[in-house]
Amino acid sequence: MAKNVLVMAETWRGGITDASFELVALGRELADGLGGKLGVLLAGDGVSGMVGELGAADGVYVADAPALADPEVDRSCRLVAQVLEMDQPQCLLVPLSNISWDLTGLLPARIGAPLVNFCRDLTTVGGGIEATCVLYGGKMEATVQVAAAPVVFGVLPGARPADSGRVAGSPEVKALKFDAGDATVAFLRYVEPEAGDVDITQQDALVSVGRGLQGEANLDLAEELAELLGGAVCGSRPAIDQGWLPLSRQVGKSGITVKPKLYFALGISGAPEHLEGMRDSELIIAVNTDPDAPIFNAAHFGSTEDLLEVVPALIDRANEVKGG
Amino acid sequence: MKILVLLKMVPDVVEELEVAADGKSLDLDFLRLIVNESDDHALEEALILKERHGGTVTAVALEAPDIDDVLFTALAKGADRAVKIEGADQTLSTRDAAGVLAATLPAVGDLLPADLILTGCQAIDDLDGFVAPLLAQALGQPYLGLVARVAPENGKAVVAKEFAGGVLGEYEVSLPAVLGVQGAEKPPRYVPVAKVRAAMKSAEIETVPAAPRPDAPSYEIGEMLKPEPVDRAEMLEGDPEAVAARICEILSERGLL
């Protein structure tokens, strides 16, 4: 009876991602709960040297080749197929990041396993695994237990602290054979974004705007507030899609991850894609007229008043406080 | 270029969502459906490609409430053909829906092979899979998700995929392929109500029967519930002035102001 857990680690720009370490931490818990082993699949270019960071795992399947430098789902799937011949994991954990996105979608189809998507937590229950999944943009959750094995779990960032998974050690290394093969999807190059005027990862205070801002005309409210707080304006995806802010200000899954001292979320619903980019901020204050907005589950303080009223009032108050 | 766009309806989260009596699904009473946002982007991308490179765009969907409106809107925006697949269970999971599509599309006249099948890269109810990779696997076609740009060139396409921090990765994909679109180059275009109504009068939605779908691994939801506000924010009460005052207090306490 397979009780093993397999984590699909991912690398980005020469290092194992935080999302991978989160899953290693989670995987360790599950493996211990099931009484099995934790394996990590580590593929990339020059990854052999990174094995030492995966001390929390029992074994690491390594595929190290220059051709694996950039994510290509076809190759990843074939590597997994190799692992499945050697090991019979109960579950496979894949991060729901942009890097591993294609893998989450394609792997279950390739190996004929069910997928449980959008997991925010996994726990062992009676010899099996129960997943808590986020649905409908965060407005609902579903619990799922799957009897079959293997199962693929697409796990949202933030399930466990990355540092818990970052353990030095010497797990058993098993080398995988890698063959390039024909690629129907071939990586060409990266396209870097234009450098923005402001690096939002360096700001102590961020005023973030979403759809609730209602229009670019109101952006100067956010800017005034940001200036008062000594920070900058950023936004969720809708704000960038609408053209209110450049890409360099986008916070979220496809954007930038920030951890400022203060994060104001104005008119942002709090869909998982955005939360991912800012949930570790020290102080999160959210303003959204929808009392059910998922942002309030991530925020420390919240208000359902209209931001177009609160922000001007806040600016006035802050001016008073600073002036007087 | 022959492009297929797959559209589906999802619950509109502007409305309050409630759990149904069975504790495992959504209460349908006040549920309103809206077209999946990234599917709308997929349609927009398809129309942009058609404008740029010529060809046809066919919108395809499984039967669902209000799907006719969506298909007529697609036609009004510039799609050439709309196909509705009828007869499948309307509460199918994503994986099963993909199975129906994979079985039915080849059977529809003059539909496949298409150069590109575009659909949204995800939907808010995709608990057991994403349509694009599932369909790609079933059809034996290459797949790429989180697509931001598509540039076809003789039998292949250079496709840009979103990574974090605004970085894009460009891939060369051989056609035909299935792509999961994250965002079109431009926001989905507006089509006036008058045009949609005109389309309802002049155009037709083809209906085809759903082919039996192959079995796929599936499972049941144990329980559906509104998220427990475990770490729910401390809500600030009062009118905007009071809220602003309280926020200033909080910020001052922490030396942030």
Place this chain on the structure above:
Amino acid sequence: MLYAAEETRSYFYTLPVWLKVTFYVVALSTLVVFFGAVRRKWVRYHSGRKDPANVPSIRRFLGGVVSVFSHRSIMRNHRVAGLAHAAVFLGFAGLFIATLVVLVDADILHPLFPEWTFMHGSFYLVFSWLADLCGVLLIVGLLAMMFRRLVLRPPELKVEDRDDVEGFPAGRKLRLDDLAFLLLLLVAGIGGFLLEGLRIHAEQPSFEAWSFTGWMLSGWLGDSGVSSAGAGAAYGYLWVFHAISALVFVAYLPVSKAWHMLAGWYSLAIKPEVVGTFPAAVGTDSGGYAHLTDLTRGELATLDACIRCGRCHVACPATSAGFPLSPRDLILSLRAGAARMLPVPREAPGTATAQVVLTDLAPPEWLWACTTCLACDDICPLGIQHLPLILQMRRYLVAEGEIEAGIQGTLMNVMRYGNSFGTSPRARARWTRDLPFEIKDARKEPVEYLWFVGDYASFDPRTQENTRGMARVLKAADVDFGILYDAEQNAGTDVRRIGEEGLFEMQMEKNLEALGGATYAKIVTTDPHTYHALRREYGDGNGSGVGVVMHYTELLADFVERGVLVPEHRLGVAVTYHDPCYLGRYNGVFEEPRRLLRGLGARVVEMPRNRAGALCCGAGGGRIWMEDAPGIEERPAESRVREAAALKGVDTLVVSCPKDLVMFQDAVKTTGLEGVLTVKDVIELVEEVIRPMDRSEQP
């Protein structure tokens, strides 16, 4: 000499026959040129669309005559310019008639009945006196106008060059035209008097004292040493000069500003009885105007009536804020385009010029800047209708999908959720929750007054308290009223003005269905935009579909006057009142809100721009959902609150429209007038004075 004893004068006095013949030949040629130019214009206008509503009739023609003669539209707000124009108008008209009389006598009667003329005796004396009077009026009027234009230099007379459209008339060219028009008339007028002076000086007939100016000039000539003989000798030359100047004017008339003398009549004759009626959809693809040939023939003709008085330019809230839109420039650009491109040559209907899209002559930035406030159409002395052109062109933009992203989101919200906020329709009546009583559900029970609340009053947190105030007031007045709760939808007024006719129709259908299912005697609304749509645009376009519609200020004024609402004390303050565009300019409801305020004991102090002259707050036409253009100097709302704050002893600006409230409250903040000026809805003042609702009075 036949004339020495009799009061009359000779034509062509001292002129040789060959000159007379030449004169007639040249005059006829001038007429050919004149009519040739007129015909070209007519052909150009004729390239437009036939408008089924524009049916010529005696009544309209006479209406035009009355408008022109009364000078009512020119006099509005511009008394001096109006009087100067009246002088020129009467002077010119009089002299024109005099010339016709002379023509009849000299060229028709005289050849047929050489012995008979009516140009003698008392007739002649009176005739000559009147003609002189007209001449004086003409010259005085012209000099006044020249003084205004060249010395006073009011800003509205300046037309700046524009480089955002091709073919916009150059400022220099326009100024030359302005001056040429004035000077040619002046030269003709002065020349005519000089001529008369010379003749009288040469002949010295005593009866010519009746021709008082000529008599005076004759005296001056004598004083300056000119002999009778000399005068007679000079006469011929001056006569030729005067004749040439007159004929030049005639030839110049159709291609100059002077054309307004004819085009203006037409424009005023076809001006709609009720300005501000929404233009009907056209049979083009978009339902709106894509090309110049989509304009009606009447519209193309009225483009030529514009004399660049600039009144629309200074009245327009967009122009004064610094948006690229100017109603005057819109007309001038379209006119220049029409002159360049129409008529479309029959041999080449598909050529580039025929296909030039209107938005090349009037770019989208202009069209989207319009708040549809109607100030331009209201103030134009020639009755030119700018707004229908803008609205028709917006229809085209929407059909092409060329709309601002902000509006796109709003339109989608209205389409999906029935409100512009994108909130669930089930939340529409949430504002009622904080009331101590239930409001009747008009979907289920009959009511006397069906209160159609409106989007902004229902959803915007800043206005919701006023909405509750209205409910409390109605309750205090013991009125039987109800609302449609979730069945009420955005009325579609602004959606229509954005150009989305299909969506407007959808909204109208939904609301008509909701209203049709309810039983009520009257509709009352707190939103002027809704008021306008329900009253004038619902049903089959003339508003009869929904019954009597009242604005709440009308209703409350009536209540206070009839004692249904009893003020417990008087307000005793001075306030100023802003007339909402859709209540005031569009529907003429000016006095009821003022009566209401006075009935509450307030003293109403008028802002300089009041009633039909009120400056729009800038929210209409969908602008409240759009972004400001870059480089806006002062938003209309900011200008307005400054205007209100400048009034002595007034610290309250009263509004009766939820959008006004929002716009002006924002403007008070951005102009730093907090503490100086407070913006209040009428309902707040009503609540302050009537018997207060006891919260324990639960039903």
